[in-house]
Amino acid sequence: xxxxxxxxxxxxxxxxxxxxxxxxxxxxxxxxxxxxxxxxxxxxxxxxxxxxxxxxxxxxxxxxxxxxxxxxxxxxxxxxxxxxxxxxxxxxxxxxxxxxxxxxxxxxxxxxxxxxxxxxxxxxxxxxxxxxxxxxxxxxxxxxxxxxxxxxxxxxxxxxxxxxxxxxxxxxxxxx
Numbered sequence: 001x002x003x004x005x006x007x008x009x010x011x012x013x014x015x016x017x018x019x020x021x022x023x024x025x026x027x028x029x030x031x032x033x034x035x036x037x038x039x040x041x042x043x044x045x046x047x048x049x050x051x052x053x054x055x056x057x058x059x060x061x062x063x064x065x066x067x068x069x070x071x072x073x074x075x076x077x078x079x080x081x082x083x084x085x086x087x088x089x090x091x092x093x094x095x096x097x098x099x100x101x102x103x104x105x106x107x108x109x110x111x112x113x114x115x116x117x118x119x120x121x122x123x124x125x126x127x128x129x130x131x132x133x134x135x136x137x138x139x140x141x142x143x144x145x146x147x148x149x150x151x152x153x154x155x156x157x158x159x160x161x162x163x164x165x166x167x168x169x170x171x172x173x174x175x176x
Contacts (some may be wrong), residue, residue, distance in 0.1 A: 012044035022061025
């Protein structure tokens with residue numbers, strides 16, 4: 001993909017929301033993002049009704065057996081590059097519905113997830129922070145490796161903003 005196309009996708013991500021069987025707590029928080037109080041359009045984030053134009057798939061709720069095929073179909077309709085964000089405890093791990101007969105578990109049982117935003121429900125600030133951190137992680141250039149003549153030292157893990165291809169987990173501002 002060209003640099004211009006990647007730049008435009010990172011500066012103006014279009015998101016689509018999919019409820020895969022949630023209690024609607026996370027859905028209310030996503031709707032709150034669209035209000036003037038949070039103004040997600042300042043980041044270029046736009047809610048898109050069709051998967052054919054969306055870059056980021058926001059998934060809430062644990063994945064039920066009934067909607068797993070539909071979720072996969074929506075994901076397949078999205079153009080490349082596409083990203084998945086699991087919002088809420090249910091989407092991250094299955095939450096209170098984990099282990100029930102009608103659910104498969106978290107979103108990662110069906111789709112590859114790029115960012116996890118835990119909470120029940122997560123605050124709108126946490127959702128914004130998670131999407132922005134995901135985009136920053138994708139935009140960050142890979143860190144150059146420096147050859148040193150000294151013995152290898154214990155290094156701290158790289159911040160999430162510099163990791164490429166690694167799921168981002170956001171814990172800040174999540175309701176308990």
